[in-house]
Amino acid sequence: MTGTTSTAPGVPDTPAVTAHPRRWLALAVIAISQLMVILDATIVNIALPHAQTDLGISDADRQWVITAYTLTFGGLLLLGGRIADFWGRKRTFLVGMVGFALASAVGGLAQTGGLLFAARALQGAFGALLAPASLALLTVLFTEARERARAFAVYGAIAGGGSAVGLVLGGVLTEYANWRWCLLVNVPIAAAALAAALPLVPESRAHGDTRYDVPGAIVVTAGLVCLVYGFTKAAEDGWDATATIAFIAAGVLLLAAFVLLERRSTHPLLPLRIVLDRNRGGAYLTSTLIGAGLFAAFLFLTFYFQVVLRYPPAKAGLASLPVTAGVLLAAGLASQLLPRIGAKPLMVAGTLLAAGAMLALTGIDVDTSFVAHLLPAQFALGMGLGFAFVPLSSLALVGVPEHDAGAASATLNATQQVGGSLGTALLNTMYTSAVTGYLSSRTPNPLTQVQALVHGYSVAFAWGAGLVLLATLATVLLVRVRKQDLATGGAVHLG
Template sequence: MSATPTSSTTPPAPTATTATTTAGDHRWLVLTTLALAQLMVVLDATIVNIALPSAQTALGFDDNDRQWVVTAYALAFGSLLLVGGRLSDILGRRRMFLVGLVGFAGASALGGIADSFGTLVAARALQGAFAAVLAPAALSSLTTTFTQPRERARAFGIFGAIAGMGGAIGLLLGGLLTETLSWRWNLYVNVPIAVVALVGGLVLLPRHSGRGAQRPAVLDVVLGSGGLFTLVFGFSQAEPRGWGDVLTWGPLAVGVVLLVAFALRQRHGSAPLLPLPIVTDRDRGAAFLGILVAGSGMFGAFLFVTYYLQSVLGYSPMRTGLAFMPMVLAIIVTAQLQTNLLVPRFGPKLLVPVGMLAGAAGMLSFTLLDATSTYPHLLPGFVLLGIGMGSIMPVSIQTATLGVAPAQAGAASAAVSTSQQIGGAIGTAVLNTIATTATATALAGAAAGDPAARVEAALHGFSTAYTWSAGIFAVGFVLTATLYRRRGDRAARAASAAERPATVGAADAPALAH
């Protein structure tokens, strides 16, 4: 074992001294800075949702156009993540982190002052584009800052918890800002957060970190970004247009073709946009699938529980956000217990599948809700989902970035965010379509205009979506339980990794053994 480890999570030799001095002395402040950026990116996927009715009234756009305020962000974010991650490897993590923060804050301010629907949608697209730069830069900076297994586990526990609970915080903050200030503050709020993170990044992040990877071919960028764009676009059209519409299945088919061509290019290219060993490693592949499945299944909670609370129980936007707090607390507690105590002892092969089962149980508990249910009936589901997400996300994010060469840290980090984004797009499209179809079927034989029948039909649609969400988590249980290596295999891999310092350093070897 080398006396001077050059871990995949340690910066290259020319900047190691600077990185160690800066991050070593202030690494928990670095974590705070990176966590603020991650929170801003994740909560913006949901914070605007609650403000949409108010924005629609103020700017005068119709219901058919409303989805584009959400879709514009998702399309830009999802399609540009791989490019953003690779830019961190080429131009430097610190530089792209700062560029992402400034751009995201500027786009948020533009959306806040928007006086037309077009300006608001353009601002949301710009937010997504800069989020695609910011998210990989933040995660790859975290990966290279925390190299000791125990501290790395704690850091990823916090970072992963934010990734899991950001959507719920977005609902809470969105409701609070919409009710007490204005819908515009759902966008303005990013500016002070970005300013704090920008100061932290300027002071704390090492200069010239992670710079120097080869530039990928333009064709790789076109195939990868184009494939992700058309895939996300196709899924976004499933609910308003239906799966049989050419604007749904057409982009999905094109997306699959482009991504297959992209994967073939990555196998043989000298400077791939996404080096395939990042995703084909068995443990990392299981981690990416876990993140994708969790993102898909969780939308059953965020979307349909929100509908249930507001349309059936009559909750206000702020009260709806507060209702999710038990889930947020469960995520925080579980994430810290898992990463600090349980993962070193049992490893991801046991804990991630257990998290999938907890998520499935939480979704099934929501199927018992009816028009007479009260808030205590929701608590078991919230707590179980919190335990599930706290078990899945931190461990999966840590595993997905473990053992990756420094020059590829941005690409690996982008793959993490891409998995979560694509999972969310799939979950939204599939579950929305299932719920809408089930509701329409239940209404078919009801008397026109009967309010009680409409409520019962909506509840049937919600329950059907919860059941399918539970099924998604069940599939995740099977996949992760099958794919993750056993402890013995992982220990052998760690021993081998310790002999390959150029790829995986000694500092990572103990973590790999878990």
């Protein structure tokens, strides 16, 4: 999963009187760019074991392949949305696509782990331009309510199905070509989309004050990087090491400084009125905790399939599909149930189901049956995600004025990415410590080496389940919205 989409963008500033004549062709171009971003997350997961071996990346540092992307994407997403509005949505879209492709090329050709990490960070930064620009263009191109619903259905289908395509494509490319093509494949996709976008996608921009909260974006991203680096140092040096404590403390202080900046800024990156509402705050906290628990689960499942069970990459990609199937099925059911029973019951059920599935994954061994154990656990995990994220998308917009809708929606997306960044770093540290502790009390041999890896994965799944259970608690304590609020004031009218 990856979290690069938003389900309820804001209303355009001045709806077009006449629909753009080539809007459906433009939608196809935008959908291609969205597919590229979605593919990138799951493709890289499948490729990571081979990239780690090829570039000599340590277990403690491998999480940077994931977190370098999610940190810059989540940290800069809100700023990217404002840049798209005022600099020009088409211009931002094109720059984001070109930059994303170039960063992908650098990553695909990287000869060191550090260069790969840097390329992934650049991908995240340009993705933070590309994703909000894509959504903003859709709101401008489709001004009639029924057409807009169809357009966003297509966009959402790409988001849901793209992750499954990425798993399979990543496995095929890694097994039959090279892991590098999991990044290089973005170059021809972007080139085709760019050639089509130039004549088909119209330019548009918002009017008014165009000042950006650049200090806020820098401070929040630096704070998150410090936290993640602190978790990484804990895996290498221990939690009581001076460097570990210093980086975690710096991260906390920078995030506190970000809150102060946002309170005083006349054009805040994140208007605090959006997150201080009890229901929306509960939604964002729940989203952060779910992201923290589940991003790492997908990472460790990939390594378990390929390193312990010795699945080839293509088979590992196929073996991960039950999660996507569960998400798609549960999302459809949740959409039907949301108006009837409201957001809170679905979110509680979803997070409990996801946590239970992760606890089931703690029972893995060196030869666990896929059909009897791994398939149902993954499917249940996907079902839990689907039941949780559909109501989260609506809850994040409860009572939001139209002019804050874009920021509120982008904040939900950002919390998933930020949570995933912190969770991946934290759980990778727990995994590394568990493996080291397991081996320290046993005689090293090939079997104990594999058993140590399995023990580490189980510990990581247990911690992930704990984070998702905290998301359940946050939902129970903070969410008070009624089902009729979702129907009347909970969603921003897009027609």
